[in-house]
Amino acid sequence: MELTHFTQQTFRTLMTCMSRPGTKEALQKDAMIDGIYAETMSVLRTMLDGEVTFAVVGQAPRLQQEVMAWTGANVSEVADADFILVPQHTDEAQIVEAIQQAKIGDLVDPQYSATLIVEVVAETSQQWQLTGPGIQDNTIIPLAITPNIVAARAARNKEFPLGVDMIFVNEHGEVVALPRTTKAEGVEQ
Amino acid sequence: MTTLPFALLDEQSKREIRRAILKGIAIPGYQVPFASRELPIGRGWGTGGLQITLGIIGKEDVLKVIDQGSDDSVNAVNIKKLVTKTTGVDTTIRTQDATLIQSRHRIPEVPLRSDQVMILQVPEPEPLRNIERSEFKTKRLHAEKEYSGAYLTLFEQIMRYNQTSQGADYPVMVNERYVMNPSPIPRYDNPRLHNSDALILLGAGREKKIYAVPPYTHVASLAFEDYPFVVEKFEGKACRETGLTDVFLDELVDEETGETYYMCNDTSYMYEKLQQKVAVK
Numbered sequence: 001m002e003l004t005h006f007t008q009q010t011f012r013t014l015m016t017c018m019s020r021p022g023t024k025e026a027l028q029k030d031a032m033i034d035g036i037y038a039e040t041m042s043v044l045r046t047m048l049d050g051e052v053t054f055a056v057v058g059q060a061p062r063l064q065q066e067v068m069a070w071t072g073a074n075v076s077e078v079a080d081a082d083f084i085l086v087p088q089h090t091d092e093a094q095i096v097e098a099i100q101q102a103k104i105g106d107l108v109d110p111q112y113s114a115t116l117i118v119e120v121v122a123e124t125s126q127q128w129q130l131t132g133p134g135i136q137d138n139t140i141i142p143l144a145i146t147p148n149i150v151a152a153r154a155a156r157n158k159e160f161p162l163g164v165d166m167i168f169v170n171e172h173g174e175v176v177a178l179p180r181t182t183k184a185e186g187v188e189q
Numbered sequence: 190m191t192t193l194p195f196a197l198l199d200e201q202s203k204r205e206i207r208r209a210i211l212k213g214i215a216i217p218g219y220q221v222p223f224a225s226r227e228l229p230i231g232r233g234w235g236t237g238g239l240q241i242t243l244g245i246i247g248k249e250d251v252l253k254v255i256d257q258g259s260d261d262s263v264n265a266v267n268i269k270k271l272v273t274k275t276t277g278v279d280t281t282i283r284t285q286d287a288t289l290i291q292s293r294h295r296i297p298e299v300p301l302r303s304d305q306v307m308i309l310q311v312p313e314p315e316p317l318r319n320i321e322r323s324e325f326k327t328k329r330l331h332a333e334k335e336y337s338g339a340y341l342t343l344f345e346q347i348m349r350y351n352q353t354s355q356g357a358d359y360p361v362m363v364n365e366r367y368v369m370n371p372s373p374i375p376r377y378d379n380p381r382l383h384n385s386d387a388l389i390l391l392g393a394g395r396e397k398k399i400y401a402v403p404p405y406t407h408v409a410s411l412a413f414e415d416y417p418f419v420v421e422k423f424e425g426k427a428c429r430e431t432g433l434t435d436v437f438l439d440e441l442v443d444e445e446t447g448e449t450y451y452m453c454n455d456t457s458y459m460y461e462k463l464q465q466k467v468a469v470k
Binding site for chain 2: 002003004005007008009011012014015018019020046047048049050051052106107108109110111113115133134135136160161163165179180181
């Protein structure tokens with residue numbers, strides 16, 4: 001498929017997920033690079049270009065180079081990045097640290113905040129109840145992130161409109177988004 | 190001759206618009222600045238809405254464009270032509286058949302669904318502009334949630350006329366945080382912003398802002414306890430063609446008889462009702 005249509009469809013999937021938090025949609029794949037899911041690459045190719053910066057959590061200079069080569073986006077520190085990529089198998093501590101460092105914008109310009117693109121595994125028993133704009137009453141979704149990550153996110157998002165937006169992609173290419181407005185609470189099993 | 194890119198805009202412009210849309214969705218009611226490209230339509234003629242449409246439209250979409258409730262007015266027709274010429278998508282006047290609905294000054298009478306996106310053209314996105322000319326300052330007023338100016342504007346109208354005289358573009362509070370101009374839709378349409386099934390995107394091309402109301406988001410029209418928000422009432426009036434009373438009506442004057450009459454403002458809805466009437470007969 002032509003890149004124009006590919007990125008358009010990928011964007012519409014992301015727009016659906018961002019406007020309806022918790023909604024799981026399937027991404028398509030096109031290009032692949034080692035170290036991240038092909039569908040994560042689809043997200044990067046749709047959102048990144050030379051106008052924005054990105055960081056990869058964990059020491060991954062090769063991955064950084066490849067993303068830069070594919071998208072033209074500039075590499076930066078996590079604290080300055082517009083997009084923060086969290087590849088699969090990143091330690092919980094590193095993810096928490098990235099969320100704590102991620103920029104959250106300021107009250108005048110809350111859009112100067114980071115979007116985290118986090119790779120997760122599909123298989124999980126962890127359930128989260130979501131509330132907020134885009135959700136009718138509430139919704140419960142399975143999502144393989146730890147309570148510490150959710151707590152770090154909540155701490156970073158406590159002063160709306162400041163905060164970080166998160167996009168989760170799993171190995172089946174399914175995507176879920178949690179904008180800063182979404183409150184997530186653990187569901188007792 | 191080089192061929193135009195799909196949906197006219199180059200990929201970089203689309204990406205920038207798309208990033209602004211996602212930020213707008215994440216911060217409901219907040220006006221996200223964007224570059225606003227030059228288009229073959231003058232700024233102030235729907236370029237904000239058009240750039241959103243061009244930024245998100247795909248081959249499978251079905252587009253409806255309305256201007257003041259009409260699918261056939263010059264602005265709507267030209268925008269539709271521009272989009273179809275550069276994308277080849279189908280257009281419709283039936284609200285139910287559209288996936289994208291770009292509109293100036295109305296939200297259709299037919300309830301929108303969750304698989305549809307409503308795109309509103311915005312002439313003036315800043316609800317505080319008439320009390321503060323400086324963008325530098327209005328941005329800070331939003332930052333501090335300092336909206337007494339917006340209330341003061343309505344208060345002055347009440348002092349003068351014993352009611353709010355703001356007919357269209359009546360300000361709303363989104364997600365209990367940002368005061369937002371809903372674009373010059375009549376007050377009648379304001380309640381449709383609240384808890385909408387469809388995503389609503391708003392674009393101001395001249396003022397270079399994109400903002401959004403996600404579905405199922407709390408949207409309240411500004412009001413006072415003793416002067417609650419009211420929508421236009423059409424008591425005792427009905428559409429001359431369809432007899433409908435539960436719709437937004439236009440007041441028109443018959444040029445020959447000088448008689449005042451009313452017609453359904455949403456023309457595609459009116460046609461549909463007329464067709465149903467004919468079918469029953």
